[in-house]
Amino acid sequence: MPKTKRKEARQDMFTTTISLCPEIHQKLKHLAVDLGVSFRDLIRAAIEGYLANCKEKERSGVETNRDHTAVLG
16 A cells, blocks of 8 residues: 555544553464454454443443453453
8 A cells, every 4th residue: 555545544543552561462463463464453453342342231231340340351
Protein backbone atom coordinates (compact mmCIF):
# COMPACT_ATOMS: atom_id res chain seq x y z
CA MET A 1 0.00 0.00 0.00
CA PRO A 2 1.48 3.39 -0.91
CA LYS A 3 2.49 5.54 2.02
CA THR A 4 -0.09 8.22 1.23
CA LYS A 5 -2.97 5.74 1.41
CA ARG A 6 -1.69 4.24 4.64
CA LYS A 7 -1.37 7.72 6.12
CA GLU A 8 -4.91 8.58 5.00
CA ALA A 9 -6.29 5.41 6.57
CA ARG A 10 -4.72 6.27 9.93
CA GLN A 11 -5.77 9.92 10.11
CA ASP A 12 -8.73 9.03 12.30
CA MET A 13 -6.65 6.84 14.62
CA PHE A 14 -5.01 7.64 17.94
CA THR A 15 -1.66 6.26 18.98
CA THR A 16 -1.58 4.82 22.48
CA THR A 17 1.41 3.40 24.32
CA ILE A 18 0.99 0.43 26.65
CA SER A 19 3.44 -1.60 28.69
CA LEU A 20 3.37 -5.39 28.53
CA CYS A 21 5.36 -7.92 30.48
CA PRO A 22 7.84 -9.81 28.28
CA GLU A 23 5.85 -13.06 28.41
CA ILE A 24 2.60 -11.48 27.20
CA HIS A 25 4.43 -9.49 24.52
CA GLN A 26 6.13 -12.63 23.22
CA LYS A 27 2.87 -14.62 23.20
CA LEU A 28 1.08 -11.86 21.29
CA LYS A 29 3.93 -11.55 18.77
CA HIS A 30 3.84 -15.30 18.13
CA LEU A 31 0.05 -15.29 17.85
CA ALA A 32 0.17 -12.46 15.31
CA VAL A 33 2.66 -14.43 13.21
CA ASP A 34 0.59 -17.61 13.52
CA LEU A 35 -2.55 -15.74 12.42
CA GLY A 36 -0.74 -13.85 9.67
CA VAL A 37 -1.74 -10.42 11.00
CA SER A 38 0.24 -7.46 12.23
CA PHE A 39 0.86 -7.00 15.93
CA ARG A 40 -1.13 -3.74 15.77
CA ASP A 41 -4.10 -5.40 14.11
CA LEU A 42 -4.06 -8.21 16.66
CA ILE A 43 -4.10 -5.71 19.55
CA ARG A 44 -6.89 -3.69 17.90
CA ALA A 45 -8.97 -6.84 17.37
CA ALA A 46 -8.41 -7.94 20.97
CA ILE A 47 -9.55 -4.56 22.28
CA GLU A 48 -12.58 -4.52 19.98
CA GLY A 49 -13.48 -8.03 21.16
CA TYR A 50 -13.09 -7.01 24.79
CA LEU A 51 -15.34 -3.99 24.31
CA ALA A 52 -17.96 -6.08 22.50
CA ASN A 53 -17.84 -8.61 25.35
CA CYS A 54 -18.30 -5.82 27.91
CA LYS A 55 -21.28 -4.48 26.00
CA GLU A 56 -22.83 -7.96 25.71
CA LYS A 57 -22.39 -8.59 29.44
CA GLU A 58 -23.94 -5.19 30.17
CA ARG A 59 -26.96 -6.02 27.98
CA SER A 60 -27.41 -9.40 29.62
CA GLY A 61 -27.42 -7.84 33.08
CA VAL A 62 -24.18 -9.34 34.36
CA GLU A 63 -22.80 -7.10 37.05
CA THR A 64 -19.19 -6.06 36.84
CA ASN A 65 -17.00 -4.07 39.15
CA ARG A 66 -14.98 -1.08 38.00
CA ASP A 67 -12.13 -3.16 36.59
CA HIS A 68 -14.57 -5.51 34.79
CA THR A 69 -13.39 -8.58 36.69
CA ALA A 70 -16.58 -10.45 35.82
CA VAL A 71 -15.99 -9.74 32.12
CA LEU A 72 -12.42 -11.03 32.27
CA GLY A 73 -13.68 -14.01 34.20
